[in-house]
Amino acid sequence: MEQLGVTASLAAELDGKPVLELEAIYREHSAVVSKWVRRLWGPGAVGGSVDAEDLLQEVFLVVQRRLGSFRAEAALTTWLYGVTVLVVNARRKKERWRRFLWRRAEPELQLNHDVAAPAEKDFERAEASQLVYSILNELSERDRTLLISFELERLSGAEIAVALGISEPSVWVALTRARARFKKAFVRRYGDVAVGEGANHGLG
């Protein structure tokens, strides 16, 4: 998470107090926030019902609303990551209800037209992504978020603690449990056998 820790450039001094402007934050962080949105949502296909652009907008609407309460005790990017987690999880919850009520298919995050479909050489990586997320989606929202943040986004325990509003020791305890549940779900689905390397991943 190379963007974490960057705050100084966003603070303008006015009457001795740092002032954060939404436009500056957006200019500097919208790209990485859109990546987080996709990371937290999971892989999807073009034509899905959930639009990454919509989620990005929702994140920055929340940022706009809460910017006044942001304190520079934490890195701005960590705070932004926390907001993104909240927005994405809220949307996922809403989508779950919609699916339950209307029996809709699993929504997929809509990729934009400027993103090309994975080339053949990336097929294995795409399949690995599908497999990992299919297991993650069986877990609770908390476990899923922890594992994505730690295993995929490679956040440190301290950053996760700040972003999710929990203590760092709790992060490690929760992560250990989340990992155990991930293993259990994986074994339940594929058995306690090594998944072969390569394109198949033992799914065939």
Added chain:
Amino acid sequence: MASDDPLLPWAESAEDDTPLERQFSHLFAGVPGPTSLGDVARQRAFVRVRTRASRGTRLTLVRLLAVGVVIGVSGAAAAQWAAVHWFGMQQEFVTRSAPVVVSTAPVQPAAARPASQPGTPEPAPVDAPQPASEPASSVAFPALAPAAASVSSRLGLEAASLEAALFALKAGGKANASRALQAIDQHLQKFPGGTLELEARVARVDALLVLSRRQEARRELSSLPIEKAGRKNELRLIRAELRADDDCRAALGDFQVLVDQSLPSAWAERALFGRGACLLKLGDQGAANRDFDRYLERFPSGRFAAQIRAQRR
């Protein structure tokens, strides 16, 4: 990643991990990093953030409006149900108790009785008030009206208490009327100044008339705000007939009011005859004769027609 973190991501795990963890290491390392949205899409999103023109905002407003409409309609329906339920129940007391007086205690004006003054034309006496035929056995009071039994409010308790008395009164007969009167008196003591006090006092008048306790019924009626009662014309007629026992001047006012109104024929007949009889008793024979002529013209086979004709012979 901080170097002192107790856990390492699976993708960076060491060689001494279990086979499953090595598998996870391979899998997680293989998950590609997401791409960011393009500049155009991000610019579009920012414009929407700035203008707050969220795609979902209108939909949310429509949903809120729909929820508001549903709540409003439900509230109105609930209010209407409550109004019909309560007012309907109170109306039921009035309409249910009405026949008690009419059927069991038609009041005979004193003027209609044989005149005490010699030489004065005497209208034939009207039918003596017949109490309702006595039932074989007196009815048992309902413990509580089913509809009101679950109501814990004061009004609900009042309604239940009064309905028990009205139930007995409606059953007819002096024994039941006596029980009803007792129940009404208890009700009035229990709920002084209650919402249903007027209905209870009217029911008390009914019970007293069934028991032929005319003087008490008269006193009760004299203190009743008749204008507020649902049966004001009937109660005014009864009061006039009771007053006519010994105070025709007072009764005349009530009869006058009633005759000037468009009443059901049974009440109009009693009012016209009562006024004529009172006028006769007060010595205004000319006015009395006009009322009797009018009576015979309007009710040639009325219940007092024979008495009037006999008085004129």
